[in-house]
Amino acid sequence: PDDxxxxxxxxxxxxxxMIPGAAGTRVWTLRAERPGRxxxxxxxxxxxxxxxxxxxxxxxxxxxxxxxxxxx
Numbered sequence: 001p002d003d004x005x006x007x008x009x010x011x012x013x014x015x016x017x018m019i020p021g022a023a024g025t026r027v028w029t030l031r032a033e034r035p036g037r038x039x040x041x042x043x044x045x046x047x048x049x050x051x052x053x054x055x056x057x058x059x060x061x062x063x064x065x066x067x068x069x070x071x072x
Contacts, residue, residue: 004038004064005030035066 009029015022030040039061043054 003033004036005040005062006033030062032064035064037064038062 007028008031011027013025013027015024039059041057041059044056045052045054
């Protein structure tokens with residue numbers, strides 16, 4: 001995204017059960033930089049196939065209103 005939000009941290013959590021092929025969880029921490037609107041798009045694809053269509057895709061519309069700070 002542009003300067004409405006910034007990624008301040010990214011971690012990968014191992015799966016609960018260590019079974020071969022089990023998926024972990026990726027967690028991003030974002031910080032609001034300025035009021036505005038933005039769209040975050042996350043895609044999942046294999047690192048060895050960077051040009052392949054994504055296996056999964058999710059989009060979030062983000063609104064930073066400049067009001068009080070709150071966590072959800």
